[in-house]
Amino acid sequence: MEPRIVSVVNMKGGVGKSTTVATLAEALAADHGLRVLVMDLDPQSNVSMMLAGQDRWGELRKEGATLDGYFEQYVYGGEPRFFRDVIARDVSDLMGDPRLDLVIATPEFRYIERDALARWVRQGFDVEGIHRKLGGLTHSALQNVGESYDVVLFDCPPGISIFAEAAIELSEFIVIPTIADYVSRLGIFAFRRRAIRSMEQRRFTEERIWTLITKYEAANALHVSEAEVLRADFNVFDMMIPQAEAIARAAEWSDAKRSFDQKYGPAADVIRQTASEFRERAGLI
Numbered sequence: 001m002e003p004r005i006v007s008v009v010n011m012k013g014g015v016g017k018s019t020t021v022a023t024l025a026e027a028l029a030a031d032h033g034l035r036v037l038v039m040d041l042d043p044q045s046n047v048s049m050m051l052a053g054q055d056r057w058g059e060l061r062k063e064g065a066t067l068d069g070y071f072e073q074y075v076y077g078g079e080p081r082f083f084r085d086v087i088a089r090d091v092s093d094l095m096g097d098p099r100l101d102l103v104i105a106t107p108e109f110r111y112i113e114r115d116a117l118a119r120w121v122r123q124g125f126d127v128e129g130i131h132r133k134l135g136g137l138t139h140s141a142l143q144n145v146g147e148s149y150d151v152v153l154f155d156c157p158p159g160i161s162i163f164a165e166a167a168i169e170l171s172e173f174i175v176i177p178t179i180a181d182y183v184s185r186l187g188i189f190a191f192r193r194r195a196i197r198s199m200e201q202r203r204f205t206e207e208r209i210w211t212l213i214t215k216y217e218a219a220n221a222l223h224v225s226e227a228e229v230l231r232a233d234f235n236v237f238d239m240m241i242p243q244a245e246a247i248a249r250a251a252e253w254s255d256a257k258r259s260f261d262q263k264y265g266p267a268a269d270v271i272r273q274t275a276s277e278f279r280e281r282a283g284l285i
Contacts, residue, residue, distance in 0.1 A: 003037070003149040004282045005142070007171040009156035009164060010178060012187045016214035016241065018046035019251060020177045021155040023241075023264070025051065027275030029098035030260050034150040034284065036098075037087070040067065040105035041164055042157040048104035051091040053253035060088055060104050067103050068112040074137055075116045083141035095257045101149075113161055134166040142170075150284060160194075168198050173282055174209045176234075177241075180216055180226040188234065206235070210281060212274070213240040239274040242267065 008021045021038060028034045040048045048057050060066060070086045072078060091102045120130050142152060154167040168174065174195050178184045188211065196206045211234040217223050230236050241247070246265035254263070261268045279285060 002146045003035075003142075004151045004173065004284060005154070005171045006151060006173045006175060006282065007154045007156055007164070007167045008175045008177065009154075009168065009191070010176050010184075010187065011159050011191050012178075012184055013158035015177050015179050015184060017158070017177050018042065018044075018050065018155055019247060020175070020212060020214060020241065021047045021153050022050040022251065023247065023271045024275055024278060025100055025153055026092055026094060026098065026260070026263075027271050028151060028279065029092070029100040030094050030096060031272050032275060032279060032284075034099070034279075035148060037101045037103070037145070037149045037152045038091075038155060039103045039152060039167075040155050041109075041161070041167060042105055042155055043107050043109040044157070045105045045107070047155045048102065048106075049253070050251050051100065051102050052088055052104060053093065053255075056088065056091070057104055061106050065104070066106050066109075068106055068109040070103070070141070071112050071116065071137070075112055075119055082144070084145050087145065093254045093257060094263060095259050109163075113163055117162060130162060131165050131169060134162055135169045138163075138166050139170055151282070168195060169201075171198075172204065172208060174199075175212055175278075176209065177212045177214045178230070180213050180223040180230060180240075182226065185226060185230060185233070188230075192234070209235060211236045213237070215243040216240040217243050237274065237277055239270060239277050241274065242270060247271075 008017055010017050025036045025038050029036045065086045070081055070083060073080050086103055088102045090097055092098055092100045156164040156167055176188055178188055195209050199206055199208055213227055244267045246267045250263050264271055
């Protein structure tokens with residue numbers, strides 16, 4: 001059985017996208033026993049740091065066990081590499097060694113994307129051709145390891161990049177984290193049109209595009225009213241991720257292993273419930 005492939009994406013930054021990927025991945029792996037692969041497509045490398053810690057991230061970067069290191073062969077040539085060789089196994093600082101693997105991003109990923117675009121344009125590819133080529137390469141990489149995972153989560157960068165486009169084209173489901181405010185809501189409309197076209201090309205419906213409200217403050221009247229509007233306009237998760245210090249602190253790597261409840265404190269239950277809802281929506285029950 002092939003894994004469920006999910007893109008977590010929002011054109012706007014600062015909405016808790018990487019935090020959503022990290023918390024969802026850890027809950028699915030540690031609490032639900034699923035085999036999870038996270039692919040970091042964001043050169044800021046936030047989810048890579050959260051899940052691997054800065055020291056291991058630095059080691060992987062030095063070894064070239066990175067997403068940009070894998071794609072170098074298709075952009076610059078050189079010795080072929082197997083995708084499985086750039087996967088960091090058993091990341092996370094949670095107890096119990098959850099089956100959570102990661103392909104890290106680095107700042108160099110920006111140059112791979114730029115140079116790939118320039119190379120393939122010189123070779124005569126148009127925009128759609130570039131998307132198909134990159135999507136094909138990514139799909140082939142995942143096929144080689146697909147039997148090892150139940151779910152693959154793409155952490156896409158803010159805005160739209162050719163790698164994010166390829167991830168969206170491959171995905172069966174799309175999660176859009178958003179803050180419950182007017183500006184964030186406007187950005188979803190534009191992105192959803194693009195995502196719906198991708199879904200329709202694969203004969204999926206827009207019901208596979210889900211909005212997740214993050215950084216929610218129940219005492220904030222604006223958040224309450226905007227959440228109601230979001231629910232009226234979009235397919236929104238029942239659960240909402242609160243604005244919580246415990247979630248922010250959980251992003252800091254711990255050298256000492258900790259339990260899920262120790263790591264996420266009072267926010268642990270809502271993260272568990274969000275993962276349960278995701279699992280049901282994605283048919284992973």
